[in-house]
Amino acid sequence: MATKEPTPMMVQYHQIKDQYPDAFVFYRMGDFYELFEDDAIKGAKILELTLTARNKNSAEPIPMAGIPHHAVSAYIDILVDAGYKVAIVEQMEDPATAKGMVKRDVVQLITPGTKLSSKNGDGKDNNFLAAVVATGSRLGDADQAAFALAYIDLSTGELKATELMDESAVLDELGALEVKEVVLAKEGDFSTPALAAAIGEKGLVVSYQGPVQPSATITYLTKDLKKPAKQTVTGLLLQYLFDTQKRSLDHIMPVQTYERQAYLVFNQVTRVNLDLVENARTKQKAGSLFALLDQTKTAMGGRLLKQWLIKPLKDLQKIQARQEAVAAFKDDFFTRGTVQDQLKYVYDLERLAAKAALGTINARDLVQLKRSLQAVPDMQAALQAEHVNPILQAAGAEIDPLFDLASLIEQAIVPEPPISVRDGDLIQPGYDDLVDSYNQALADNQDWLAAYQKQEQEATGISTLKVKYNKNFGYFIEVTKVNLDKLEEGRYHRKQTLTNAERFTTPELKEHEDLIFAAQTKRFDREYDLFLAIRARVKEEISRLQTLAQKVARLDVLAALADVAENRHFTKPEFKTDGDRALTIKQGRHPVIESLLGPGEYVANDVFFDEKTKIQLVTGPNMAGKSTYMRQVALIVVLAQMGSFVPADEATLPIFDQIFTRIGANDDLVNGRSTFMVEMAEANSALQGATSQSLILFDELGRGTATYDGMALAQAIIEYLDQNLHATTIFATHYHELTALAASHPAIQNVHVGAQLTDDGALHFLHQVQPGAADRSYGIQVAALAGLPKSLLTNAEAILRALETQGVGQVEGVEETVVKRSSAAVKDTVSPAMRNASTEATPIGDSLAQDIPLFEIASAQELPAAEMELINPADQKALDELDRVNLNQLTPLAALNLIAKLQEMRQEND
Numbered sequence: 001m002a003t004k005e006p007t008p009m010m011v012q013y014h015q016i017k018d019q020y021p022d023a024f025v026f027y028r029m030g031d032f033y034e035l036f037e038d039d040a041i042k043g044a045k046i047l048e049l050t051l052t053a054r055n056k057n058s059a060e061p062i063p064m065a066g067i068p069h070h071a072v073s074a075y076i077d078i079l080v081d082a083g084y085k086v087a088i089v090e091q092m093e094d095p096a097t098a099k100g101m102v103k104r105d106v107v108q109l110i111t112p113g114t115k116l117s118s119k120n121g122d123g124k125d126n127n128f129l130a131a132v133v134a135t136g137s138r139l140g141d142a143d144q145a146a147f148a149l150a151y152i153d154l155s156t157g158e159l160k161a162t163e164l165m166d167e168s169a170v171l172d173e174l175g176a177l178e179v180k181e182v183v184l185a186k187e188g189d190f191s192t193p194a195l196a197a198a199i200g201e202k203g204l205v206v207s208y209q210g211p212v213q214p215s216a217t218i219t220y221l222t223k224d225l226k227k228p229a230k231q232t233v234t235g236l237l238l239q240y241l242f243d244t245q246k247r248s249l250d251h252i253m254p255v256q257t258y259e260r261q262a263y264l265v266f267n268q269v270t271r272v273n274l275d276l277v278e279n280a281r282t283k284q285k286a287g288s289l290f291a292l293l294d295q296t297k298t299a300m301g302g303r304l305l306k307q308w309l310i311k312p313l314k315d316l317q318k319i320q321a322r323q324e325a326v327a328a329f330k331d332d333f334f335t336r337g338t339v340q341d342q343l344k345y346v347y348d349l350e351r352l353a354a355k356a357a358l359g360t361i362n363a364r365d366l367v368q369l370k371r372s373l374q375a376v377p378d379m380q381a382a383l384q385a386e387h388v389n390p391i392l393q394a395a396g397a398e399i400d401p402l403f404d405l406a407s408l409i410e411q412a413i414v415p416e417p418p419i420s421v422r423d424g425d426l427i428q429p430g431y432d433d434l435v436d437s438y439n440q441a442l443a444d445n446q447d448w449l450a451a452y453q454k455q456e457q458e459a460t461g462i463s464t465l466k467v468k469y470n471k472n473f474g475y476f477i478e479v480t481k482v483n484l485d486k487l488e489e490g491r492y493h494r495k496q497t498l499t500n501a502e503r504f505t506t507p508e509l510k511e512h513e514d515l516i517f518a519a520q521t522k523r524f525d526r527e528y529d530l531f532l533a534i535r536a537r538v539k540e541e542i543s544r545l546q547t548l549a550q551k552v553a554r555l556d557v558l559a560a561l562a563d564v565a566e567n568r569h570f571t572k573p574e575f576k577t578d579g580d581r582a583l584t585i586k587q588g589r590h591p592v593i594e595s596l597l598g599p600g601e602y603v604a605n606d607v608f609f610d611e612k613t614k615i616q617l618v619t620g621p622n623m624a625g626k627s628t629y630m631r632q633v634a635l636i637v638v639l640a641q642m643g644s645f646v647p648a649d650e651a652t653l654p655i656f657d658q659i660f661t662r663i664g665a666n667d668d669l670v671n672g673r674s675t676f677m678v679e680m681a682e683a684n685s686a687l688q689g690a691t692s693q694s695l696i697l698f699d700e701l702g703r704g705t706a707t708y709d710g711m712a713l714a715q716a717i718i719e720y721l722d723q724n725l726h727a728t729t730i731f732a733t734h735y736h737e738l739t740a741l742a743a744s745h746p747a748i749q750n751v752h753v754g755a756q757l758t759d760d761g762a763l764h765f766l767h768q769v770q771p772g773a774a775d776r777s778y779g780i781q782v783a784a785l786a787g788l789p790k791s792l793l794t795n796a797e798a799i800l801r802a803l804e805t806q807g808v809g810q811v812e813g814v815e816e817t818v819v820k821r822s823s824a825a826v827k828d829t830v831s832p833a834m835r836n837a838s839t840e841a842t843p844i845g846d847s848l849a850q851d852i853p854l855f856e857i858a859s860a861q862e863l864p865a866a867e868m869e870l871i872n873p874a875d876q877k878a879l880d881e882l883d884r885v886n887l888n889q890l891t892p893l894a895a896l897n898l899i900a901k902l903q904e905m906r907q908e909n910d
């Protein structure tokens, strides 16, 4: 069958679709947006639309799915939230008057990074779009940053640029900003193919932008940039916006530069591990530090708080400026309360300013703007009152409440306008003579209509005769059927027949109807023109509005932090400025865990690092509170450096440059990395990146591999930290053997989290951190708490007793059956990684029969039953080798080599 020529419409469609191959094309046809072909098939599935076809009966029907135009935004949101792009194609001329094919064009490309509506509805999330270019440092200069990055929130106009050393810094920055879409250069020296792949792997949308067209706007917005790379990346980002948004973007603020190193840096893993912005387990805001701090009253405040939280400061003066303002608010409940009461009336000024620029602001938005502005003077008065702290007075004095704009809107716009700005009822009486005169004419006509009804009732003698109006038929006289014979022949012209009545018009009525419609049309047009003029005025004031928004947001955050400080009994931390890195926290708490417990249930703990202490080893049973203790330190550091008070009775801290964490088993299975590989990669990032100013938290490092490998690595890592990095490190471990290191290393200090056995053998967690190493691990008691079968626990106790009283080597014979049974039973429950470790590597049990000095093992009570196997005499050679080792001369590297050698010996035996 011959293929039919495509219709002119499909030709037009394809011309457009070819330009936007990676977007869903929403093609406007009358009251619908149509999707065609593959877009229709895919879109119908995602959006649950009915899939139909154009030219259904032809040989080649075209798949099609339609979306009613008034509901389109909900469908766009679904697609864009799922990471797709949507090209909106409108009819560019009136189909009624167009000759031939109606002209159509793309009016906007909506993408994950340019979407304006916010996901959570409370507006407390920024939606950042980023661009990244290569700087050209690949061509030589090693000190130069490899990438430049710019980002913008299109809904607020905030634009920033920076340079970053390497790919991992770029990925961390994109993660911290929760960027969903990244613009990269399409080709040429600035393109970044390797980075594109890495960004794609993270699930971000990658968009390619071609050459930048020089323009006055770009020149103006980038005028403060000195480095060409930042200019390039900002230009690329702006060009992408101009090309996709195709409308005025006057709210974009001139770019600000920043240095990543000016802030306390931590990577995405750390942000997740510490539950900073969302709870790592639930992926919800609840249960995060952000949720606890977020007592802000405005969307702008919420966004700023989050920015402070993900980028704590390093500059002492800036930190102290925030601290002082928080303190002033905390001490002045009355002023804080008044300010917060007014903040509740303040809408999202940044987004209102953006809407004014984008031309999407309506009369209701203007009323919101007015209400927001009207809340400012009371706030300002409260801040500037006589007895208020001068810091707050100064903040009040800086505020420009935009009286001019507030009073313009107050005078011009009615308090409750309709959504539509084209159908009148927007403008206040008294604001405009013309609108008033049309209104007067309309009112006069209403009077005339009332009089006319009365006159007709009298003339016809029909008391039920009514003059009415409806949208379709305009004005008419309605007479019930029974009264029809009373009407004078020829005077009334029939308009419509109902079951019980007839509707008529007369020449006089028609004449007045025309007058009314004319006045109404004129009024609508006039009101719309006035509205546009007011909108233009608002647009002129965008930068004043943005400045006000920033000041209000800052006050909101400071007052929120003061609220938290007061309600949760936080104190103001002190900072050490004399260069030593000692750290003291008295009665510190983990604020989120504390908030989840009942009053008085949280056990506060001291943290003490004197000048020479660099590494704290934390031991104690499972569930005792080791992780909580170490996280609390990191959270206190983050809070302190963002300018907040901290959950402690007293805190004196050095300023940190970075935080590294290795906590918990967040397997990176998606990227195909095992638990142990992830552990080592994260440890490595700390070992490579940390300085003496950094904070490192390692939680049970090394447990992802066989015990001895893990222990060897843990010790080697501790010694490496001790010898090379001098970073403040907290290292929680189950390897009690490591605690012996403190004796020979002055920078290492032992603490443990206490637990007690009650008389009936139950375990009681004290959650109290005490000096020194833990005496035992209470593994069996924790297992009992977890509800393991009683017989199993009894068996475990018997094994433990045997190990303790007879020594490992003599278990054979006396308890052989017990050990063997236990070992077989537990083996099935160990992870595959564990099993591999104990078959491929040296079986640990094989070495247990000897007293092994490598880690100065005091007793074997720690060793899990799964790893207990009876000695294979063939391994004696390896064990002899071990005996010969002089621990005092063993470097970490030599320890690793030794392990490798022992493994080799074992394999020979196999």
Ligand SMILES: Nc1ncnc2c1ncn2[C@@H]1O[C@H](COP(=O)(O)OP(=O)(O)OP(=O)(O)O)[C@@H](O)[C@H]1O
Binding pocket: 593, 601, 602, 603, 604, 605, 620, 621, 622, 623, 624, 625, 626, 627, 628, 629, 767, 768
């Ligand atoms: N200081 C404290 N006061 C009160 N409860 C606490 C405290 N510290 C921890 N807890 C409680 O104990 C639980 C376990 O704490 P955490 O995860 O820190 O233990 P852990 O010693 O790291 O355990 P594991 O070794 O099994 O990882 C916490 O979820 C919390 O409910």
